[in-house]
Amino acid sequence: MVVLSPGIPVAKMQAFLAACPNAQVVSELELACWFTQEPILAVTGTNGKTTTTTLIGEILAKAGKKVFIGGNIGTPLSEYLLGDVKADAVVLEVSSSSCRTCTPSAPL
Secondary structure, eight states: OEEEOTTSOGGGGHHHHHTOTTOOEEEHHHHHHTTOOSOEEEEOSSSOHHHHHHHHHHHHHHTTOOEEEEETTSSOHHHHHHSSOOOSEEEEEOOGGGOOOOOOSSOO
8 A cells, every 4th residue: 555645746656656556545634534433524625725624613613513623734634543632523624636535424
């Protein structure tokens, strides 16, 4: 398995990936999603991602939810999973290239 970092362009990995033709290639976000039990709200798009992600997190916090806000604007989801504090919901800013389907375990 090869886990790609969003900070390294896939084009720069072509030689390495060619040497591993049978490897499963996933993004850091996809791998972390496999181990996330909390509902995930992923925000992507051209403009306003950081503002929208922060706003959603603040709305959920005002509603009494424990919220993790991260992704491209801070702590990666994989790092959150290694911590001891768990949230009721995860709100992530993500690039469209790292988006894949993550099935949340429960509705908010």
